[in-house]
Amino acid sequence: MVGSIAAIGMGLAVIGAGIGVGTIGGKAMDAIARQPEAVGDIRANMILTAALVEGAALIGLLLAFLSNGI
Amino acid sequence: MCYLGDGFKNKHFEIRNRKSEIHLSQRLIVFKSSSTLLHHHLLNKFIIYCKTLPQNPLKITTFASIFRSVIKYPSQMIRKTLIFSLLFSFLGLTLVGQGEIHVDTAHAVMPANSAPGTEAHADHTTGTDAHSDGEHKFNPSATAFHHISDQNVYNIGPFNIPLPCLLYTRGKGGFLQSWDIFSSSKFAFDAVGHGDGHKAYNRYVLHEGQVMRIQDASFPEGEIELSGFSHKMIPDAKGKNVDAAFANYNGNAYQLDKKSTADGGLFGGGVTSFFDFSLGKNAISMLLVCLLLGWMFIRIARAYKNNPGQAPKGIQNLIEPIVIFLRDEVAKPFIGAKWEKFFPFLMSLFFFILGLNLFGQIPFFGGSNVTGNLSVTMVLALVAFILTVINGNKHYWEHIVWMPGVPAWVKIILTPVEILGVFIKPLTLMLRLFANITAGHMTLVVFVSLIFIFGKSGQSVGGSLGASIGSGLLSIFMMAIELLVAFVQAYVFTLLTASYLGAATEEHHTKGEHH
Numbered sequence: 046m047v048g049s050i051a052a053i054g055m056g057l058a059v060i061g062a063g064i065g066v067g068t069i070g071g072k073a074m075d076a077i078a079r080q081p082e083a084v085g086d087i088r089a090n091m092i093l094t095a096a097l098v099e100g101a102a103l104i105g106l107l108l109a110f111l112s113n114g115i
Numbered sequence: 116m117c118y119l120g121d122g123f124k125n126k127h128f129e130i131r132n133r134k135s136e137i138h139l140s141q142r143l144i145v146f147k148s149s150s151t152l153l154h155h156h157l158l159n160k161f162i163i164y165c166k167t168l169p170q171n172p173l174k175i176t177t178f179a180s181i182f183r184s185v186i187k188y189p190s191q192m193i194r195k196t197l198i199f200s201l202l203f204s205f206l207g208l209t210l211v212g213q214g215e216i217h218v219d220t221a222h223a224v225m226p227a228n229s230a231p232g233t234e235a236h237a238d239h240t241t242g243t244d245a246h247s248d249g250e251h252k253f254n255p256s257a258t259a260f261h262h263i264s265d266q267n268v269y270n271i272g273p274f275n276i277p278l279p280c281l282l283y284t285r286g287k288g289g290f291l292q293s294w295d296i297f298s299s300s301k302f303a304f305d306a307v308g309h310g311d312g313h314k315a316y317n318r319y320v321l322h323e324g325q326v327m328r329i330q331d332a333s334f335p336e337g338e339i340e341l342s343g344f345s346h347k348m349i350p351d352a353k354g355k356n357v358d359a360a361f362a363n364y365n366g367n368a369y370q371l372d373k374k375s376t377a378d379g380g381l382f383g384g385g386v387t388s389f390f391d392f393s394l395g396k397n398a399i400s401m402l403l404v405c406l407l408l409g410w411m412f413i414r415i416a417r418a419y420k421n422n423p424g425q426a427p428k429g430i431q432n433l434i435e436p437i438v439i440f441l442r443d444e445v446a447k448p449f450i451g452a453k454w455e456k457f458f459p460f461l462m463s464l465f466f467f468i469l470g471l472n473l474f475g476q477i478p479f480f481g482g483s484n485v486t487g488n489l490s491v492t493m494v495l496a497l498v499a500f501i502l503t504v505i506n507g508n509k510h511y512w513e514h515i516v517w518m519p520g521v522p523a524w525v526k527i528i529l530t531p532v533e534i535l536g537v538f539i540k541p542l543t544l545m546l547r548l549f550a551n552i553t554a555g556h557m558t559l560v561v562f563v564s565l566i567f568i569f570g571k572s573g574q575s576v577g578g579s580l581g582a583s584i585g586s587g588l589l590s591i592f593m594m595a596i597e598l599l600v601a602f603v604q605a606y607v608f609t610l611l612t613a614s615y616l617g618a619a620t621e622e623h624h625t626k627g628e629h630h
Contacts, residue, residue, distance in 0.1 A: 089444065096607040100543060103550030 051109040058105025065098035253571075255564035257358060259557040263484040266310065266324035266396040267299045272479040273307045278399060280326060282319060284389040295319065299326070299393075301338070315339040319389075320362050320371065324396075327371040328389045329362055334369055397491070400483035404470040412466075441465060441609065449613040453620050457613070460502065464495065465609040472552060472601035476594065486604075487552030489545070496545035499612045504537075507619040540615055544608060551604050555597040562589045 073091040077084050269276040277300035285292050295317055302312025302321035310324030317336050318329045322344050342363045348356045349370075361368035374391035415431050427435050446454040446461055471485045485491055513519065515533040517526060565586045570579025 092603055093607060093610060096547070096603055100547040100550070103554060104543075104546055106554060107546065107550050 055105050055109035058102050058109075062098050062102030062105075065101075066095050069094050069098065253564065253567040254358075255561050255568065258564055259560040261323055262482070262560045263487060263553055263556045264325065265483075265488065267321060267326045267391075267393055268304065268310050268324045269396050269399055269481055270310070270324065271481060275304055275306060275308065275310050275324070277304075278396065279394045280319075281392040281394065282326060282389055283392060284328070311344055313341060315341055315362065315364070320344075322360050322362070322371060325374070326391055326393065327360060327362075327373060328387070329369045330372050330388065331369050334364070339364065396481055396483050397485045397488055400474055400481060400485050401471065401491075404467070404474050404485075408466055408470050437465075438462065445606075445610050445613050449610065450617040451621065457502075457616050460498075461609050461613055464499075464612060465605050468495070468548065468608055469601060469605035472605060473598075475552070475556065476597055476601060478594075482556070484553065484556045486548055487556055489549050492545045492549040495548070495608070496541040499544060499615065500538075500541035503541075503615050503619045506616065508621075510621065511619045540611075544611060548604055548608055551600055555593070555600055559590055559593055559597070562586045562593060565589075 069091055073087050076087050080087075267278055267280055269278055277298050280295070280297055280299050280301075282295045283292070284295075297316065299312075299321060301314065301316045302319075303314040304310055304312045304321055310321060312321030314320075315329065315334070316338055318334050320327050320329060320341065342365075345361045345363060345368060346358055347361060347368075349359045351357045360371045362371055363369075372387040372389065374389060375386045411430060411434070415434055418428065418431055441462060442454075442458065446458050450457055468486055471483075471491075474480075475483050475485060475487070515537060516530060518529065518533075521529065563586055566579050566582045569582035570576070
């Protein structure tokens with residue numbers, strides 16, 4: 046039973062990260078459409094921010110393993 | 116194109132000259148010229164292939180044009196995809212074969228486990244029934260954890276190569292503290308197999324590629340022939356059921372201790388009866404990558420020294436853009452005036468992480484999960500943390516402990532948060548790299564595990580065949596993503612370290628600009 050609750054928690058963490066990465070990607074597309082000449086800078090910052098958000102989800106994954114007690 | 120054409124004409128002459136030399140019956144020259152011919156043939160083919168691509172050479176580099184050419188010339192792609200699918204289904208079959216071997220060995224050790232045990236082992240017999248039911252069930256998470264962990268053998272494909280062992284045991288269980296230094300070939304494991312040793316040495320055994328220690332102090336020292344290994348769920352100190360490994364000898368099952376880990380029991384570790392300081396798979400991979408990088412950079416440095424001001428050649432072309440990118444996009448904007456002081460450190464960080472990330476991606480070559488090891492990322496983050504603390508100037512510490520221009524009651528709230536932040540920054544650095552790489556490796560193992568889940572551990576051939584094709588495609592997809600992650604994580608780690616260093620060494624701004 047513990048395992049399944051940990052999995053639900055991980056799923057919630059992934060929802061948050063999904064919203065975050067989606068927003069970052071969408072806004073980056075908007076920005077590129079508005080200023081195509083700045084595509085390099087925007088892409089670099091997009092990847093960096095996405096990696097930061099993804100880190101939160103991965104810590105969620107880690108905590109799910111932790112409470113699962115494997 | 117014109118330039119290339121000239122080159123080929125010259126090559127053609129060369130080949131004709133070499134051909135005449137063949138009659139001199141010098142074998143070496145025959146080899147040389149045949150390899151040149153093959154080379155020439157391949158290059159010609161490549162040129163023909165390039166001509167079939169869209170006219171504008173710049174367009175070849177975009178994904179859309181590659182996709183377009185795939186649609187335009189589908190027969191080639193379909194052939195290649197078919198070859199890959201066949202390869203992976205064949206791979207799946209061999210894995211299924213291994214799965215069957217696993218089940219068989221489980222049966223083989225059963226009598227040893229259920230044999231009427233003596234005194235302390237009586238409880239083992241009662242647990243055997245549940246154990247035998249559980250053995251057929253495939254446990255993907257345990258398999259994943261086993262495959263991402265460090266090992267005491269190096270495995271290239273199914274072949275195991277022994278590595279040196281350096282083990283230390285504290286004076287526990289009636290024994291004095293002692294060091295044991297030997298090669299893991301002492302465990303007499305199979306050269307092709309899963310890394311289970313047939314022998315115990317000074318109570319140490321090799322199980323699934325990892326050194327473990329027999330808990331029972333009455334077990335004889337020296338080299339002892341074992342009859343196999345078994346697993347059972349037993350309650351741990353907290354009363355939770357955990358998987359424990361047993362070594363079978365003389366009809367008894369002896370419980371095994373895992374090596375001590377410094378992760379504070381994160382993955383069921385903690386301090387046990389022995390410490391493993393061996394040169395394991397991870398350490399070997401790390402050394403290999405360091406040697407490779409050292410060799411590469413020394414060569415490149417020599418090339419720059421010997422022909423200054425000339426266009427880069429060979430591997431310089433690969434490294435130079437990365438170094439310039441790191442200098443212009445990471446070091447200069449994030450650190451500022453003092454970037455030159457920290458640039459070597461940032462470069463080392465980036466190439467070390469990237470090299471190990473990519474090295475772990477090579478299929479059938481150990482697949483070592485070095486940057487996905489908490490100790491490795493911990494040391495990397497610790498170095499970054501120490502550098503930040505040492506180089507932090509007065510301005511930096513002032514802004515953490517007692518920020519100027521902020522009301523006193525805000526300072527009381529903010530100061531603890533800022534002090535915590537000093538430690539949380541390297542902690543997230545450590546966890547981000549670890550979690551990203553580990554998650555990638557584990558996802559790959561779980562995709563391969565689909566074969567066993569659908570194949571019911573070798574009982575359903577149809578299920579495993581279907582799943583092996585599916586998991587092969589999923590694995591290719593995942594490996595492509597992991598290739599991206601390898602670069603992104605190396606970049607992110609370097610960039611964040613640079614930004615922390617930049618914050619620590621930033622000079623005092625003029626008033627009003629920044630607080």
